[in-house]
Amino acid sequence: MKKIIILLSSAIIVLLFYLQLTTNDIYAQQVTLSISPPIVETLIKPGKSILIGYTIQNLGDPTPIRIQVRPFTPQGEFGEMTIESEQTSPVNFSLDNTDMEFEKPFLMRQKDIRQALLRIRVPDTIPQGDYYFIVLATTDPLSQTAGGTSSFAKATIGSTLLMTVSQSGFVEMKGRIALFDFIPSFTIQLFGKRYRIVESGSDIPVRLVIQNQGKNLIKPHGEIVLRGGLGSKSAYTLLPQNVLADSQRLIHTDQKKNTSTLYTHVITGYHLGTYSLTTNVNFGENSPQLFSSTEFIAIPIRFTVLLSAVILISILIVVLMKKRKAD
């Protein structure tokens, strides 16, 4: 009996040891990274060198971080970008920090703040034009040896670096209005003319797309103006968002309620009658003023349909009642 108890105890101890050794500790490890400044724009002569400090803060758990610089190209018209997998640009980058190198991970403890001193050298022979980069801070994913099926996360935070290389300081401001339009409730064709109708109380989403036909980024300045038939006027200021070289972008106004990436501005309120919607855009001093306009008619369609239905039914009831009385 004593032997059995000893054997059983030994087996339990061995089992406990085994379980202790093979148990995977699972932590809800969090990644929280911040980077500042979020964007840097520079106009620079060939042959010059500048230094920019990027502050990176780890507000999550301790994690290894890698610093990288990659070129990017704008994609679509909503400010999206395609980041290259390699640094292939003729612009030279290095880190002036003694304890930090590109591509090599360094540990950032919780609440650590580090400044990456990015040295940018523009070669003498570089062609003039725009060069777009993104400075990236990337975490290293956990060792993928945990038991069970898992998806591990690798987080990267970036800051855009827009560089215009110019010998003289002059930049090419060549843009056009690619699209200025709104979404009507419906369109009707009457006597060879097209009328765009808007429901009186409904929101009117407006889209303004600027195309950059030059070699340097441009910033549109201007406004969208809504004029009503009774002399009413509302103006909405455009945000000077960057439109990168050889790309186009949907520009937003300073309207705070509009969180949609799809629309420049959403006109709200009750409208009745004929309205004209115009935009004036320029790209800075000595650039031409661009203009575009469109029109719409605001009608209380739902109210009109409802009223017509009520009148028709009322007439029908009156006619039926008269007919019954006559019978």
Add this chain to the structure above:
Amino acid sequence: MLVVVVVTTIYYRLTTTVCAINMTSEEYRIQFGNVNMGGKKMTDPVDSTYSLSSTLGQTAAKQFESTGYIVKAGFQYIYSTIPFTFSVSNIRADLGTLMPSTPATSTINLTVSFGGAGQYIVTAAETAPLTNFTDQYIENTACDGGVNTCTATLAKTWTSVSAYGFGYNMQGEDIPADFIDPTYYRPFADLTVPENPAPVMQSVNVTQNLTPTPNPSLTPAPALTGVPRDITHTSTMTFKANISPLQSAGSYTTVIHFVATPSF
């Protein structure tokens, strides 16, 4: 009289404000953006946003001639001291031991914080499909198939237990419109194909409330009213895996690469 003049001069000399903007030495020059002293407060009662005065024109031209460069850090039309911050609540989404025709799910939260109003994008892509040690992998989901066939950029319903694969759903703020409800899924963009990472969060106004409400007043009041301004936007990503009875047993893993960038 002379004493008064001397004392006044010393006082003003000692109390003169020093405004440090750039740090320079023989070795380096660091330019700081968002110079707070240059900010101009707008008369906006909603969220008291600020705007910076522009540095264009002759000043910039002179600066360019003398030094050979002009650097502008931070968005020139936004005042903010809140840095761009991105957070992943858990770097491991544990799907446990997968059982055939029994979908397993796990969630993580993605959070973005950005001062003022600024556009940002968070993209996601898998470095490879869910793979085990013998290089067998779980296919990316096509959702329920037929008219409900999803792609890396279009979510469709995935409710059938006989539809196998690995994918994700997004709920919360700033998510793509095709995630209509929690039954809508997409496969991750596969970097081995290679496919372009797909946006999973995107907004033009990061720290604005979707329904703006006034900040609590700083002046003492009987009771503070309104909701403090929202400075973060959060979404929830749900990972889902469902395997067929023919799928080999084992631990499958992958790495999802999230890239958060403020737009230009």
